[in-house]
Amino acid sequence: MINQEQAVVELRQVSKRFGNYEAIKNLNLSIGKGEFFSIVGPSGCGKTTTLKMIAGFDHATEGSVYLSGTSANHIPPYKRNVNTVFQNYALFPHMTVYDNVAYPLKIRKVPKNEIRPRVIESLKMVSMDRFLDRSPNQLSGGQKQRVALARALISKPEILLLDEPLSALDFHLRQEMQRVLKHLQREVDITFVYITHDQGEALSLSDRIAVMENGVLHQVGSPEEIYETPRTKFVAGFIGKTNLIKGKMEGPSNFVSDAGFQAMTNDASGLLGEPHVYISVRPEKLRASKEDDRYVNRLSAVFVEETYYGSDKELTFREAGGTHILMKQQQDDGNMRFSAGESVDLFFRPEDAIIVKEWGS
Amino acid sequence: MYGKNLMLIIISIWVLLFIVLPVSAMLLFSFWSVENFQVIHSFNIQNYAKFFHDPIYLSLFGKTIKLALIVAVLSALISYPLALFVNHRGGTYKTILFLGVLAPLWVGYLVRIYSWRSILGESGFINSLLVLTGILKQPSSSLLFNSFAVVITMLCISIPFTFIPIYSAIEKIPGNLAQAAADLGANGSRAFWTVTFPLSLPGVVTGFMFAFITSFGDYMTPSLVGGTSGIMYGNIIQTQFGNSYNWPLGAALSMIMLLFILALIAATRKIGNVQAIFEE
Numbered sequence: 176m177i178n179q180e181q182a183v184v185e186l187r188q189v190s191k192r193f194g195n196y197e198a199i200k201n202l203n204l205s206i207g208k209g210e211f212f213s214i215v216g217p218s219g220c221g222k223t224t225t226l227k228m229i230a231g232f233d234h235a236t237e238g239s240v241y242l243s244g245t246s247a248n249h250i251p252p253y254k255r256n257v258n259t260v261f262q263n264y265a266l267f268p269h270m271t272v273y274d275n276v277a278y279p280l281k282i283r284k285v286p287k288n289e290i291r292p293r294v295i296e297s298l299k300m301v302s303m304d305r306f307l308d309r310s311p312n313q314l315s316g317g318q319k320q321r322v323a324l325a326r327a328l329i330s331k332p333e334i335l336l337l338d339e340p341l342s343a344l345d346f347h348l349r350q351e352m353q354r355v356l357k358h359l360q361r362e363v364d365i366t367f368v369y370i371t372h373d374q375g376e377a378l379s380l381s382d383r384i385a386v387m388e389n390g391v392l393h394q395v396g397s398p399e400e401i402y403e404t405p406r407t408k409f410v411a412g413f414i415g416k417t418n419l420i421k422g423k424m425e426g427p428s429n430f431v432s433d434a435g436f437q438a439m440t441n442d443a444s445g446l447l448g449e450p451h452v453y454i455s456v457r458p459e460k461l462r463a464s465k466e467d468d469r470y471v472n473r474l475s476a477v478f479v480e481e482t483y484y485g486s487d488k489e490l491t492f493r494e495a496g497g498t499h500i501l502m503k504q505q506q507d508d509g510n511m512r513f514s515a516g517e518s519v520d521l522f523f524r525p526e527d528a529i530i531v532k533e534w535g536s
Numbered sequence: 537m538y539g540k541n542l543m544l545i546i547i548s549i550w551v552l553l554f555i556v557l558p559v560s561a562m563l564l565f566s567f568w569s570v571e572n573f574q575v576i577h578s579f580n581i582q583n584y585a586k587f588f589h590d591p592i593y594l595s596l597f598g599k600t601i602k603l604a605l606i607v608a609v610l611s612a613l614i615s616y617p618l619a620l621f622v623n624h625r626g627g628t629y630k631t632i633l634f635l636g637v638l639a640p641l642w643v644g645y646l647v648r649i650y651s652w653r654s655i656l657g658e659s660g661f662i663n664s665l666l667v668l669t670g671i672l673k674q675p676s677s678s679l680l681f682n683s684f685a686v687v688i689t690m691l692c693i694s695i696p697f698t699f700i701p702i703y704s705a706i707e708k709i710p711g712n713l714a715q716a717a718a719d720l721g722a723n724g725s726r727a728f729w730t731v732t733f734p735l736s737l738p739g740v741v742t743g744f745m746f747a748f749i750t751s752f753g754d755y756m757t758p759s760l761v762g763g764t765s766g767i768m769y770g771n772i773i774q775t776q777f778g779n780s781y782n783w784p785l786g787a788a789l790s791m792i793m794l795l796f797i798l799a800l801i802a803a804t805r806k807i808g809n810v811q812a813i814f815e816e
Contacts, residue, residue, distance in 0.1 A: 230719060252718040253727075265716035269734050278730070279720040330721065 181207045182244070183334055183366045184229055189238035191224055191390075198224045200390040202238070206334075206368060206383075211360050213369040213377040216387035216413070222370045225387075226336050229368060231255050243333065258327040259336040263343065264319040266311040272298070272322050273307040279330040297329040298322070300359060317348045324359065334366045341376065353380060374414045378402060386410045391534075404529055411455040411531050418461070418500050419453045419531075430454045430530060434496030438472040438523075443530035453531050458489065458503040460527035463511055463519055470522035476500050478513035492519060559794070565787035573781055583788030593772070593789070600752060600769035603683060607690045608748035611698040612740055614691070619703040620732075634703065638696045645693070649760045652689040656680040656761070681763025689761050690751045697750060698743035705739020706732070741807050749797055769793065 184206040191199040199221045206212045214222040227233035228240050231252035240247045242255060258279075266275050276294045285293070298304040301321035311319060320340060327335055337356075341349045357380055360367050371377055377384050378398045386393045386401060386409070394406045405411035408419060422432035427444035430452075431437050438454060446452050462470060476492035479499070490513070492500040502521060504511065513519055566583055569576045587593045622633045640648060655661045656679040663675035679685060709732060717727035755770030762768065773793070776786030 232715060232718075251723070252715075253721050253723050257719075259716070259719045261712050261716060263710075263712070265710065265712040267713060267716070267731060267735075278717075278722075282717075282721045282726060282730070326720065 183208050183210075183242070184368065185241040185244075186225070186228070186235075187239050187241065189225075189228065189235045189240065191221070191228065191233065192236045198390050199228075199235075202390075202392050204385060204392065204395070206366060209364050209366055211357070211367045211369065211380055211382045212385070213371060213381040213383070214385045214387060215371055215374055215377040217372060219389070220387040221390040222372075222387055223338060224390075226259075226338055226368065226370050229334070230257055230259050230336055256333040257336060258330065258332040258334075259338060260320075260323050260327050260340045262338045262340065264311075264316075264323045266319055266322060266326070268311055270311075271307065272303065272309050272311065272314070275311065275322060276326045276329055278326065283330060293329060294325075297325040300328070300362070301325045301355065316344050317352060320344065320352060321355070324355075328359070328363060328365065331363070332365060334368060337367060337369045339370055339372065342371075342373075349376075356380060378414065384414075386413060388413070405455065405531055408453045408455075408531050408533055411453070411529065415457065416501060417455045417457050418498070419455050420494065420496060420498050421451055421453055423449065423451050424530065428525065430528065432494075432496055434494070436474060436495060438474070438528055439525040440528040440530050441526050446530055446532060449532060451533065453533070455529045455531050456523050456527055458501040460523050461500070461502040462522045463490075463502065463504075465522045469524045469526075471525060472523045472528060474500070474521045474523070476519055476521055478515060478517045478519050480515065481513075492521065562787045562790055565784050566791045567788075568784040570782050570784055575783060583785045584792070586785065587789060587792055596767070596769050596772060597792075603686060603690075603768060604748045604751040607687055607694055607751040608698075608744045610687070610691055611694045611747040612702070612744045615695055615698040615702050615743060616736075616740065619699055619706050623703065623706045637699050640692055641696050646756065646760075648692060649689055649757055652685070652692060653680065653761050656685050656688070680761060681766065683762065683766045685761040685763075686758050686766040686768070689757045690747075690754060693754075693757070694747035694750055697746040701739040701742035701746065702736060703739070705736040705742075709735045738807060741804050745801065745804055748800070752797065753793065 182205045184204070186202050186204040189199055189202045189204075190197065202221075202225065204225075214225060216222050224233060228235055229242075231247065231250060234248065242250070242257065247255060267278065270278065273294055276297055277290050280290045280293060295304055295307075298307070301324050303318060303321045303325060306314065306318065306322075311322070314322065323340075340356075341352050344352060353376060356367075356369075369377070369380060378401075381398055383395060383397055384401050385395045388409050393410045394401060396404075401410060401414050405414065405417075411417045412419060420432045420436065422430055422436070424443055424447050425431050427447065428440045428442050429437070430440045430443075432454070433451075440454060443452070461474075465473075474494055476494045479491040479493055481491070482489045488504045490502045490504055492502065494500050500521065565575075567579050567581065569578070569580060569582060587597075618637060622630060622637070626633050643651075653660075657663070658675045658677050658680070660679070662679060663672070666672040667675055713731050713735070714727050717731045718724075722730060753770055755768065755774045758766045758768040758771055759774070762771075769789070773786050773789045776782045776789065780786075
């Protein structure tokens with residue numbers, strides 16, 4: 176956990192309403208210095224509103240936003256030491272690449288002779304120093320994004336906000352830009368707050384991830400924590416693929432599904448009193464044969480179909496309660512073939528069975 | 537392909553019939569002369585020489601430039617904040633406000649001139665109000681039949697034409713650019729002068745030119761509300777084709793005006809091109 180003094184951004188009991196619509200519900204969040212922090216969730220989950228409140232474009236209806244320990248509720252965007260990389264770049268079309276990147280320095284009245292070397296240095300960081308005199312209209316999407324990054328970083332803000340910066344780029348460019356971002360963040364040592372709906376992007380880039388849904392914060396944690404030990408059904412399903420079966424706990428690690436399927440799980444004593452919970456098992460943790468003695472859980476299911484993905488295959492089954500169960504089969508697992516309707520026993524270890532709640536904290 | 541060619545033909549015929557032919561006829565006329573109310577078909581440039589030698593024409597030309605400039609500057613100064621306001625603060629009333637500014641266009645050109653004549657006249661609205669409130673003892677005749685009345689009336693005519701291009705230029709500016717400027721440290725006025733204004737400049741130039749050209753060529757307004765002191769270049773052209781019956785001189789004066797305006801358009805074309813900024 177990040178300690179209070181190091182928090183660069185802190186949201187305390189923040190709520191945001193637009194008319195009757197509650198975009199953010201009682202959000203508490205603390206982001207540490209130099210962190211690569213991602214906020215993920217489907218569209219409408221409140222992640223962009225959260226970003227706007229940090230940037231100063233929107234204000235909390237209730238609660239406070241603290242920047243480096245001081246309340247920022249009444250500080251306008253231009254006085255905040257926070258810069259944003261906008262989703263569609265927002266480069267100034269009437270200025271060259273050079274003038275775009277020099278803009279924050281000119282506005283802040285940096286001495287003229289310092290501007291040029293800093294602009295070039297900043298553009299070098301994103302390998303765009305050969306494009307000084309280009310107009311933004313002459314650049315590709317990826318190039319625009321790099322210039323936007325250079326512009327946002329040149330005045331060395333304390334916090335860089337990135338609003339789905341890669342969503343407009345194609346797959347390969349997106350991967351390349353992910354590497355650029357990760358590399359840059361380590362180099363400049365600035366706190367990055369990254370907004371995305373792409374959970375894969377969040378997992379690979381972030382130090383910590385916050386998962387939001389409908390204005391509610393479900394969970395904050397490292398990518399491993401979020402993926403391996405999701406706390407709610409939503410987090411388990413949104414971050415990576417998973418199999419969820421409804422039921423309840425009959426002991427600290429005894430799960431019974433509504434259809435009567437029993438499983439040993441990791442410790443979930445905290446959820447004993449919940450009226451219903453879900454067992455979550457990742458597709459890659461399931462086996463179609465009992466590999467060793469640790470695979471004590473056996474789930475009887477009926478084979479439905481298989482889907483081929485190149486590096487792996489996904490097999491779909493249906494368990495007794497009617498839920499579809501996905502199992503990931505690596506190519507080198509050997510080719511197990513099932514025919515439709517065939518009964519198959521699936522095995523998994525107790526430590527791979529995570530119990531999650533229906534709702535967030 | 538067929539439809540495109542057809543359109544091209546129609547447009548060519550249109551341009552030929554309504555622009556090339558009449559302008560050529562004028563050009564031809566401008567090199568002729570008049571004697572005893574008879575047009576003499578012999579080529580000479582005395583009409584053009586007259587414009588440059590007789591101080592009446594040059595000084596009137598200068599005065600007309602001055603009046604049109606005043607109208608265009610005021611028109612832009614009034615339209616810009618108006619366009620900014622309707623755009624940023626209009627909210628759900630945007631369309632109504634927009635149409636409101638354009639409302640004068642729905643009233644006939646002459647009706648608009650005459651209504652200003654009655655507003656500014658001795659028994660008009662303004663005089664009645666001034667007398668009623670005791671500011672004036674007697675209605676003043678100084679409001680009408682001078683350059684002031686011409687400027688006011690022309691403003692009323694030109695503001696909608698200036699407003700439209702400025703409004704659409706401002707509307708085309710992506711909202712997040714001003715936001716980006718604020719984000720990068722620019723306060724409201726810096727953001728406006730470094731981002732919003734330069735990006736709307738093409739609209740301002742276009743609107744300014746609209747106001748300038750329509751005012752420059754206007755002869756109805758000066759003849760109805762301008763009196764003798766409010767006379768403009770358009771009026772002497774009108775006189776040549778009317779009372780003076782000197783079509784060749786009128787044609788030459790028109791050609792000079794046309795060339796002047798074409799030169800202006802050519803000079804401002806580059807900055808007046810709104811689309812060039814936003815398109816690739």
